[in-house]
Amino acid sequence: MEIYEYARIIASVATAIGVGIAAWQIRRNAEQTKTSFEDSLNREYRELMRSIPLKALIGEDVTKHEKEMAKEAIYNYLDFSNQQIYLRKQKRIRKSTWQEWQEGMKINLTLPLFAHLTQMVFARLPHIFSELRKVRESGFNTDPADWS
Template sequence: MDLENIASIATAIGVGVATWQIWESRKLAQATFEDSFNQQYRDLIYAIPVDVLLGKDLPELEKLKAREIVFNYLDLCNEQIAHRNTKRISERLWKNWASGIEENINRALFSEVWSEVKESAPGTFSFLEKLEKEGFKSDPKVWTNV
């Protein structure tokens, strides 16, 4: 084998290794990006009183505080959906999020705040509104307009 062939093989191996490193870096960046949303979700959900998650009534002052957190949760959902629409969220994670969004939005206080937002400020969370209209089953990745 001559020096030219060895150099060609070495170059091909180098290109292969570089491609693999880029692929791995993209996967890591994707995981980090998605994990940041998971952390935001956990921070919000942990701040919501357990009674809200169990569908129980709260004293008025606690309910007012919880409403703020629920509104922020709706905003986070809208952002998650928007990122799925631009293909920045993986399909595997999206399926988990979509079912969680549907489950939470059907809880009493979440539903109350969500109805109020849609009535008083329609279009504020346009991605979430579209997902709801689609029965929480459609994949925003294929939406062409919101």
């Protein structure tokens, strides 16, 4: 073998290694971006839940005044949950994150005040929150990324 052939082989191997490193970095950056996006949604969730009385979040009875104060926040939570489902359907969030969120939806929507207001919203507005309805009907055991 001549020096030229050795140089060509070494250059090919170096190129392949470079391509592999670049692909790894792109994948790593994509995962970091997805993590940042999911974290921003988690912050939005926590901010939304702050306006709901603690008694409602632990399943205790609330006063009429507390119920009135929580109505808008719970409606916004339903909208937020529906958006989370849409994002999973579009595969913009990871399956593991989706499973955690779905479990949270199950817990929240079975709390008495949430259940009552969800039933009221669903009855009055039958054509909205279709994704959330579908997750709820599945017993909170579905993956929207698998929906066709």
